Amino acid sequence: MSHDDHHSAVPKPPDLQALSAFVDDELPDETHAAVLEHLVQDPQAAARVADWRAQKSALKALCGAPVADEPSFIVVRASAPWWRRAGLAACWLVAGAGLALVLGPLASHLPGGLLDHEPMSFAKRADVAYAVYTPEQRHPVEVAASEEKHLISWLSKRLDRPLSVPSLQEYGYSLVGGRLLPGEAGPAAQFMYENPEGARLTLYVTGIPDNETAFRLFRDGNRRTFYWVSDHMGYALSGPISEGKLREMAIDVCGDLGGKPESWQ
Incomplete structure (x- = not known):
């Protein structure tokens, strides 16, 4: 097997366009499944997908669109009253942060x-x-x-x-x-x-x-x-x-x- 053949045999990580199509459920079943498996092993790509899904869900919620067909576990959290009065930009920022896959240490009593x-x-x-x-x-x-x-x-x-x-x-x-x-x-x-x-x-x-x-x-x-x-x-x-x-x-x-x-x- 040539170097080029070996290189082409290695699955390429999904690009931004593929990740975007994945979030919008526009990929063929085989490609969709491949991207899904890649996300479990690539925390950075998984974080990007989680952010985009959070933004999508936040926008649907703001526009009053039904979301029953896409279960969402997004929380738009507020640290002060003005956050609750914030508009579209705040939802994009806070909702994205709510599902970001940033795995860090925690230190509070429960x-x-x-x-x-x-x-x-x-x-x-x-x-x-x-x-x-x-x-x-x-x-x-x-x-x-x-x-x-x-x-x-x-x-x-x-x-x-x-x-x-x-x-x-x-x-x-x-x-x-x-x-x-x-x-x-x-x-x-x-x-x-x-x-x-x-x-x-x-x-x-x-x-x-x-x-x-x-x-x-x-x-x-x-x-x-x-x-x-x-x-x-x-x-x-x-x-x-x-x-x-x-x-x-x-x-x-x-x-x-x-x-x-x-x-x-």
């Missing part, structure tokens, strides 16, 4: 004795995967919930560990499906849930060398991720709902998966 700190790397990856895949309408998952048995068998084999999918029905969330993702030290799995209003949660699962039992919260904008480690497996439950509700759900999920959430109380 209810229940929790303390934000530099999150473990798998929690960051879970947050990025949440931000990339939950807005998707055509390709939110690789295997749908209708094939749950196959989904669990496939991901268990890839992660080399028996997996199970906890139910969140009592909280109003049904399983959408799941997908395989690249983790830091091996494969990872993402299970996606959705409620009747279209809001989504994800459960990220991956093997990790650490085995601490701490239960922590990671926040980025209006997204929240409760994460923990049990038997050398890292788990992260991500969503835009209140910390109290997400914590309650994470405790139940941990118990369902064989963990010991009583140690967090």
Whole structure:
């Protein structure tokens, strides 16, 4: 194989035009899926897409356009009353910042004795995967919930560990499906849930060398991720709902998966 042939065989990262078409849902299915996979491994491109989606959602909200066909988890936050009276420019700026994938350390005390700190790397990856895949309408998952048995068998084999999918029905969330993702030290799995209003949660699962039992919260904008480690497996439950509700759900999920959430109380 010549140097030119080898070079052409390497997929090129999507350019700005492709990213823009991705946000507008104008790419063919094959190209759309390729861009989606690239975003999980390219935080800078994922941040750009998140910013553009935030701006698009903010503009729709300002114009009163319906957004039911495109679930949005954007928060236009205000630091003083004049922000609430700001116009279009402020929405572009603040909404974009609300979903930017800037993953930095946090250091504030939380209810229940929790303390934000530099999150473990798998929690960051879970947050990025949440931000990339939950807005998707055509390709939110690789295997749908209708094939749950196959989904669990496939991901268990890839992660080399028996997996199970906890139910969140009592909280109003049904399983959408799941997908395989690249983790830091091996494969990872993402299970996606959705409620009747279209809001989504994800459960990220991956093997990790650490085995601490701490239960922590990671926040980025209006997204929240409760994460923990049990038997050398890292788990992260991500969503835009209140910390109290997400914590309650994470405790139940941990118990369902064989963990010991009583140690967090």
